Amino acid sequence: MNVPTNLGFTPKDIAKAVQRGDVIIVIDVLRCCSTIVTALANAAEGVIPTKTVKEARVLHKKHPEFILAGERRGIKLKGFDLGNSPLEFSPQKVKGKHIILTTTSGTKAIISSKKAKYVFTGAFLNAEATARAALKIAEREETGISLISAGTNGRFSLEDFICAGAIAKSFPADNIEHSDAVLAALLAFQQARKSLKKVIQSGCHVRYLISQGFEKDVKFCSQLNVFEIV
Amino acid sequence: MNVPTNLGFTPKDIAKAVQRGDVIIVIDVLRCCSTIVTALANAAEGVIPTKTVKEARVLHKKHPEFILAGERRGIKLKGFDLGNSPLEFSPQKVKGKHIILTTTSGTKAIISSKKAKYVFTGAFLNAEATARAALKIAEREETGISLISAGTNGRFSLEDFICAGAIAKSFPADNIEHSDAVLAALLAFQQARKSLKKVIQSGCHVRYLISQGFEKDVKFCSQLNVFEIV
Known part of the structure; x- marks a missing residue:
């Protein structure tokens, strides 16, 4: 069976994912997850x-x-x-x-997902490990996987979108059926990965964080697959 | 003055764009625009x-x-x-x-934008011409530019997202301030452009259109900058 994947940006998307019984991956790169x-x-x-x-x-x-x-x-x-x-x-x-x-934003999205049986917290730091663990469960339970971008105050977030692509990249291609939004995130990640830290730094929330003195956090959170933790 | 750009996916995003007084570019690649x-x-x-x-x-x-x-x-x-x-x-x-x-989807998004002073219809076919014309007005009127992806039955649409990136690519970089969603679309377009037709054909609505015998339409609509019409 193919595992369908989705990518959502809004509380409504979380509700739909929970209703579908999807394995949920909440993504909030900067910085909750x-x-x-x-x-x-x-x-x-x-x-x-x-x-x-x-x-x-x-x-x-x-x-x-x-x-x-x-x-x-x-x-x-x-x-x-x-x-x-x-x-x-x-x-x-x-x-x-x-x-x-x-x-x-992040803890709110996690709590909105709490009725789901399985909720992961996704970040660049553990993108591959998250993809592997979520897919294993989705295959066993015969459900889909929903990536949820927590965003920043309800706004679309560049780093979360790219991270969704990084996670999607780690699913094997052969038994996955990506939605259009996941395909788009995958393209964005493939383009961004060549200079990931620089691309992430062009985002709106990042610029705010850097202005508040959190440049080291941004650099730390932009590292790919550092942890196996999910 | 820098021209801010936004990318919206929902009727709510259209309402906000109209309220801001933005120049609006409705994007519905397949096939309305x-x-x-x-x-x-x-x-x-x-x-x-x-x-x-x-x-x-x-x-x-x-x-x-x-x-x-x-x-x-x-x-x-x-x-x-x-x-x-x-x-x-x-x-x-x-x-x-x-x-x-x-x-x-497309004509609905155009009609939802009708209170805006300037509404363009954007497609791959006229991406560059649309970008040029919209920016000229936005600079003159000192407003932002909102790209609106009409989507398919309210769902995120791969080809419209990539087209938003194609349009954004044609704005000169030096006097534009892209939102995170526009930056993401730009990345997706840069990755997709190497094999634009193939990438577009992986989208959900495209697969439906092809199943209905509209493969020639999909190929035609995937051509970049064929017309100067805006």
Whole structure:
């Protein structure tokens, strides 16, 4: 059986993917998914996404031993232990710990997907591993795969679109049926990969992050297939 | 002044583009915009888009001298003079004539844009000419340019996305500020242009059109910069 793949940009697309019973890959390269993947690669016990800052604070009151992390407008929240820089999530800080994380777009998209049986967090850092793991499940469960670009405040995001293409590139071509949007992302990735970091830096949200001093984060998140974590 | 460009996929994106006062380029490669461009290149007097089949028939009753053209599900409508194949719109048939045209997606997107001061129909056939003309107006009027992908029944369309990239490629780089979606389309076009016809043929709507016997249309519409008509 061929596995159909889709790429969605909106909350409506997430709802449709959940309804179809698809394996969901939420993509938020800058920086939510890159942060989660890095935290797990550095041996964090688990990452608990919350939609609002308030929910994060309430959960932290119940579990003060958890790390409280997150951002709004890219900036670490008042009283939080960590922001949303993957580089902050070092083994020294996160090993063996639970992390509560709230971000502007990424954690919202993950929570919107929570009714799906399988949700992955996709980033450049773990693109290939994510593709492999998601396809294995989709084949076993005979479902499709939906790539969801979390975007930035609901806007189309260049880096997430290219990352969708990077993930799609790692599916074997022979038993996959790509939607038009996935095919487009694949083309964009093939063109961008020659100078991935430079292309990513031309995006709108990246320029904002760099203006806020997060250039190192952007460089870190632009690395392809660094982690096996999914 | 830099000219900002956007790329939208939904009726909501059209509404926003109109509100911003942008010059709008509606893109529906297969086949509405390619058909309109071809008709005009073959000296049709004008093309009048209508949203519904009923509106087209009513208008034709008032003006039986006009050519009645259009499709639903890709197929020519009952009692209509022409379908939506650009190849049907030969000089012999359309020279000096008005054409009433109703299509599934393209004419709807054009009509949704009618409150905009300037609306172009973009296709591969006239990508460069459209880019030049739209930019000239946007510079003069100090507005942005919105590329609108008409899609297929509201779905993301590979060929329209790539065509948006082809149009964007023809804007000079130095006074343009591309949104993330335009940058993504540009990457996809740069990758696709090496084998444009083949890439376009991998899209979902194309496969449907080919199954309905419209392979020649697909080939015709995949030609880049054939007409100067905008």
